Amino acid sequence: DSGVTQTPKHLITATGQRVTLRCSPRSGDLSVYWYQQSLDQGLQFLIQYYNGEERAKGNILERFSAQQFPDLHSELNLSSLELGDSALYFCASSPRIAGITDTQYFGPGTRLTVL
Amino acid sequence: GNSVTQMEGPVTLSEEAFLTINCTYTATGYPSLFWYVQYPGEGLQLLLKATKADDKGSNKGFEATYRKETTSFHLEKGSVQVSDSAVYFCALTQTGANNLFFGTGTRLTVIP
Numbered sequence: 001d002s003g004v005t006q007t008p009k010h011l012i013t014a015t016g017q018r019v020t021l022r023c024s025p026r027s028g029d030l031s032v033y034w035y036q037q038s039l040d041q042g043l044q045f046l047i048q049y050y051n052g053e054e055r056a057k058g059n060i061l062e063r064f065s066a067q068q069f070p071d072l073h074s075e076l077n078l079s080s081l082e083l084g085d086s087a088l089y090f091c092a093s094s095p096r097i098a099g100i101t102d103t104q105y106f107g108p109g110t111r112l113t114v115l
Numbered sequence: 116g117n118s119v120t121q122m123e124g125p126v127t128l129s130e131e132a133f134l135t136i137n138c139t140y141t142a143t144g145y146p147s148l149f150w151y152v153q154y155p156g157e158g159l160q161l162l163l164k165a166t167k168a169d170d171k172g173s174n175k176g177f178e179a180t181y182r183k184e185t186t187s188f189h190l191e192k193g194s195v196q197v198s199d200s201a202v203y204f205c206a207l208t209q210t211g212a213n214n215l216f217f218g219t220g221t222r223l224t225v226i227p
Contacts (some may be wrong), residue, residue: 043217056214102213108160
């Protein structure tokens, strides 16, 4: 158990809908990262937050957004969903913003299926 | 830009066989290098890491050495077990950042 929790575990929805994925980082970790794992794109970094502020952006679509709240949990919002958004979405956390020796601890993931 | 290329799978080995999974990278500056493992139905776990050239990361019998001259970080284990069956990802972080760039993953199956 990494200490990172994600809810829900599975989500099934229809095209055009909007969903919210939730992540609680390990106790004391200030950085949260979101990654998408899909069959065609592999594992891709989406976005990073540190202590409530956006710090780095990767291959995140404009239809997707995220935020980190004062209690440090984070939410990833996916809107106008398409079939191709079906994937496993991982959250990870680490103690600092860009410590190169920091380990990222991954949650179990949320599997999103868009029908 | 940053990229990680790792050996295509799947790889099937008999128990106690020697394992090598190749990984090469492209990055500017001095990246840190990682191997993550994903067991069936689970999230990713850090297996080992190396933060500078010639460093050797090791854990659970697995080893990898950061070779700057060949831009490689190959994963090795002398004697695999059935419980090592998983998907292995090579990854890097760029200097000054902490987001991970992953390879495509290599699925390892170890048969008794």
